[in-house]
Amino acid sequence: MPIDIYAEEIVSHYEHPHNKGEITDASVSQHNYNPVCGDEMTMYLMINDGIVSDVKFKGVGCAISMATASMLTDFIKGKTLKEIEGMGINTIIDLIGIDPGPARLKCATLSLRTLKEAVFVYEHKEVDRATKEL
Ligand code: FES
Numbered sequence: 001m002p003i004d005i006y007a008e009e010i011v012s013h014y015e016h017p018h019n020k021g022e023i024t025d026a027s028v029s030q031h032n033y034n035p036v037c038g039d040e041m042t043m044y045l046m047i048n049d050g051i052v053s054d055v056k057f058k059g060v061g062c063a064i065s066m067a068t069a070s071m072l073t074d075f076i077k078g079k080t081l082k083e084i085e086g087m088g089i090n091t092i093i094d095l096i097g098i099d100p101g102p103a104r105l106k107c108a109t110l111s112l113r114t115l116k117e118a119v120f121v122y123e124h125k126e127v128d129r130a131t132k133e134l
Pocket of ligand 1 (some may be wrong): 012034037039062106110
């Protein structure tokens with residue numbers, strides 16, 4: 001797809017985010033922030049038999065961070081915790097269709113870092129280095 005189609009998709013998810021909200025009886029929730037700008041996000045996961053059955057997020061941030069959270073939360077429904085543990089920056093680039101570049105990298109990875117930390121917390125595991133570096 002041409003770049004401007006991807007940009008339109010990002011704006012559309014930013015203006016009409018999917019899965020925005022809170023799950024009050026979530027299996028796990030995790031709060032995080034972008035160290036560059038201070039914008040925040042909380043991710044709520046409902047997990048059944050090692051599979052994400054529902055997910056919501058709330059937070060404030062730029063178009064890239066919010067659109068990425070919207071797309072990522074759509075993408076992970078039905079995924080296993082193991083699959084999520086294996087996700088990295090390429091997952092995000094594939095989802096949004098563009099390389100965010102160094103200036104917006106932390107915006108683009110905020111939701112994935114929050115999601116992966118939530119999975120590690122749920123599994124009572126230490127957060128791995130690859131996730132900390134997202
Ligand atoms: Fe804050 Fe992008 S500028 S998350």
